[in-house]
Amino acid sequence: MGCEHVKSLKQVEPRTTGCEECLRIGQRWVSLRLCQSCGHVGCCDSSPGRHATAHFHQTRHPVMRAFGEGDWGWCYVDERTLAADELPPPPSASPQEGVYSPSS
Ligand SMILES: [Zn+2]
Numbered sequence: 001m002g003c004e005h006v007k008s009l010k011q012v013e014p015r016t017t018g019c020e021e022c023l024r025i026g027q028r029w030v031s032l033r034l035c036q037s038c039g040h041v042g043c044c045d046s047s048p049g050r051h052a053t054a055h056f057h058q059t060r061h062p063v064m065r066a067f068g069e070g071d072w073g074w075c076y077v078d079e080r081t082l083a084a085d086e087l088p089p090p091p092s093a094s095p096q097e098g099v100y101s102p103s104s
Pocket residue numbers: 002003004005006062075076077078
């Protein structure tokens with residue numbers, strides 16, 4: 001069974017080039033996720049803030065996409081990984097350098 005949510009989504013540009021919440025509070029992140037509904041950028045579940053998941057819980061926007069490393073998506077509702085060719089075209093903007101890296 002495929003994801004129905006992704007079919008109604010269009011290309012979005014990120015509202016920020018780093019995690020919106022982390023930038024506001026000066027926190028660091030590991031990698032970024034772009035909301036395919038509104039362009040919100042949040043941090044992944046390996047980051048202290050987990051703001052991408054928090055954004056889903058706040059807004060119910062179902063589909064996010066990796067912003068930075070690789071091109072793939074995730075539907076929170078179906079709990080399913082989405083391949084790049086199932087997603088709308090990628091954004092033209094590039095993310096900020098990951099501020100947090102475990103080795104530094
Ligand atoms: Zn879905």
